[in-house]
Amino acid sequence: MTMLDTPYTNTLRILQASDEIKARLSGEFSAVHGISVNEFLMLLHLESAPKHRLARVELAKRLHVSASTVTRMAAPLEKIGLLAREIDERDARLSFVVLTEAAHTKVSEAKATLAKQAGYLFQDRWSEDELEQLSRFLQRLLAGSLSTLA
Amino acid sequence: MTMLDTPYTNTLRILQASDEIKARLSGEFSAVHGISVNEFLMLLHLESAPKHRLARVELAKRLHVSASTVTRMAAPLEKIGLLAREIDERDARLSFVVLTEAAHTKVSEAKATLAKQAGYLFQDRWSEDELEQLSRFLQRLLAGSLSTLA
DNA sequence: CCTATATGCTTGCATATGCAAATATATAGG
DNA sequence: CCTATATATTTGCATATGCAAGCATATAGG
Numbered sequence: 361m362t363m364l365d366t367p368y369t370n371t372l373r374i375l376q377a378s379d380e381i382k383a384r385l386s387g388e389f390s391a392v393h394g395i396s397v398n399e400f401l402m403l404l405h406l407e408s409a410p411k412h413r414l415a416r417v418e419l420a421k422r423l424h425v426s427a428s429t430v431t432r433m434a435a436p437l438e439k440i441g442l443l444a445r446e447i448d449e450r451d452a453r454l455s456f457v458v459l460t461e462a463a464h465t466k467v468s469e470a471k472a473t474l475a476k477q478a479g480y481l482f483q484d485r486w487s488e489d490e491l492e493q494l495s496r497f498l499q500r501l502l503a504g505s506l507s508t509l510a
Numbered sequence: 511m512t513m514l515d516t517p518y519t520n521t522l523r524i525l526q527a528s529d530e531i532k533a534r535l536s537g538e539f540s541a542v543h544g545i546s547v548n549e550f551l552m553l554l555h556l557e558s559a560p561k562h563r564l565a566r567v568e569l570a571k572r573l574h575v576s577a578s579t580v581t582r583m584a585a586p587l588e589k590i591g592l593l594a595r596e597i598d599e600r601d602a603r604l605s606f607v608v609l610t611e612a613a614h615t616k617v618s619e620a621k622a623t624l625a626k627q628a629g630y631l632f633q634d635r636w637s638e639d640e641l642e643q644l645s646r647f648l649q650r651l652l653a654g655s656l657s658t659l660a
Numbered sequence: 661c662c663t664a665t666a667t668g669c670t671t672g673c674a675t676a677t678g679c680a681a682a683t684a685t686a687t688a689g690g
Numbered sequence: 691c692c693t694a695t696a697t698a699t700t701t702g703c704a705t706a707t708g709c710a711a712g713c714a715t716a717t718a719g720g
Contacts, residue, residue, distance in 0.1 A: 366641035367628035368621075369660035371531055373648035375551070378528030379574040380655055381521055398706090401525070417668060424529040426708050431670055433706085453668045453715050471518075478517035485650065491516035497644045498523035500635065505530055510519035548676090567698060576678050581700060583676085603685045603698040 384477055393470045395437075398423075400470045402433055403442065404509050406459045407467050413446060413458040430457070442466055534627055543620045545587075548573075550620045552583055553592065554659050556609045557617050563596060563608040580607070592616055 385397050393400070405422045406412050414422070420430045434457050437443040442463040448454035459467075482491060502508060535547050543550070555572045556562050564572070570580045584607050587593040592613040598604035609617075632641060652658060 365625055365628070366638070366645050367632040367636075368625045370641065370645050370648060371624065371628035371631060372554075372660040373645070373652060374524060374527050374531060376655065376659060377524050377648060377651050380652065381524060383574045396706095404522075415668075416670095424533045427669065428671080428709080429707050451668085451716070455669065474521065475515055475518045478515070478521035481521060481651070482517040486517075488516070490647065491520065493643070494647045495516050495520050495523070497640065497647070498520060498527060501527050501631070502523060502530065505526065509526060510522040546676095565698075566700095577699065578679080578701080579677050601686070601698085605699065 381477075381481065384481070385474065388473055388477070389470065392473060393466065394440075395442075395466070395470070399433060399437060400467075400474075401509075402430075402437070403459065403463055403467050403470070406443075406457060407464070408509055411458070412464075413456040415448075415454050415456055419457055437463075531627075531631065534631070535624065538623055538627070539620065542623060543616065544590075545592075545616070545620070549583060549587060550617075550624075551659075552580075552587070553609065553613055553617050553620070556593075556607060557614070558659055561608070562614075563606045565598075565604050565606055569607055587613075 382397055389395060389397050389400060395403075402419065402423060405419060406414055416430045416434070417427055420427045423430070425433075434443055438445065441460055444458045444460050446456040446458050448456065532547055539545060539547050539550060545553075552569065552573060555569060556564055566580045566584070567577055570577045573580070575583075584593055588595065591610055594608045594610050596606040596608050598606065
């Protein structure tokens with residue numbers, strides 16, 4: 361047996377890399393920005409959306425969480441003024457989550473933290489070419505997803 | 511501005527890919543194997559350890575979770591006979607988590623499920639060369655980690 | 661127009677997980 | 691040997707999250 365199933369090992373390695381990254385980020389995010397990594401990702405999805413707003417169901421799909429989680433994640437972010445609510449005139453069921461001005465600032469700052477940590481993560485032994493090749497691989501892997509934050 | 515910070519985008523994409531993968535796996539894992547993806551990862555770490563056992567603190571580090579989480583994750587797995595406990599004769603503080611025989615079977619079955627889903631994930635537009643190149647990239651990224659499941 | 665079904669959101673309940681305190685044991689320094 | 695400190699584990703409490711039920715609104719068929 362060749363003992364090589366690259367899809368299997370790649371999948372496992374992506375899961376591990378993600379856990380590693382989240383562990384590195386979580387401390388600095390709560391301490392410096394007062395939000396969790398998951399909350400940051402929510403803001404990021406909203407930032408990349410038209411009008412910086414999304415229906416809760418749509419946001420849930422992009423974050424791979426349940427609708428109830430969106431309801432509960434958004435609540436404290438509304439309280440601290442990073443998110444607001446908008447209704448749809450044509451469909452009263454819809455309740456959009458919208459980024460506030462303060463949130464744009466917060467997102468910029470948090471992006472800088474992420475960029476810094478990402479820099480550490482890739483600082484050794486990575487050529488510009490390799491970084492871009494990895495980027496293309498990951499983009500291909502995410503091609504089926506609906507989000508595409510980066 | 512070139513608008514290209516590949517470490518940043520790569521980091522974000524890894525987080526997204528991981529969420530995507532976990533979402534795909536979680537349903538089938540609970541339904542078919544009766545364990546969660548995280549529980550499977552715990553079993554996998556133990557399988558790759560010498561004597562198929564690890565101290566709880568060590569297991570916590572490799573899974574990037576707290577020690578209390580290990581305590582609580584292991585409890586139900588002990589109840590269903592997948593894990594057992596062993597003490598250290600020289601250090602009474604240590605309480606090893608050990609894989610049972612039943613767990614080896616369970617891990618094999620779950621690995622097959624993961625391999626299948628990984629196959630779907632990479633089935634389109636990936637050459638063997640590209641798969642191995644991605645594998646090397648991810649391995650490099652994980653070089654600093656202590657686990658290395660794959 | 662009315663009813664049946666579908667969709668979006670929220671809430672109750674159960675599970676998952678982290679942090680800090682509590683407990684037990686080990687180790688170093690006197 | 692005794693004490694102070696360090697380490698491993700567990701437990702109490704708070705937060706995070708999913709599922710299913712409940713509620714409001716929309717849409718399709720008659």
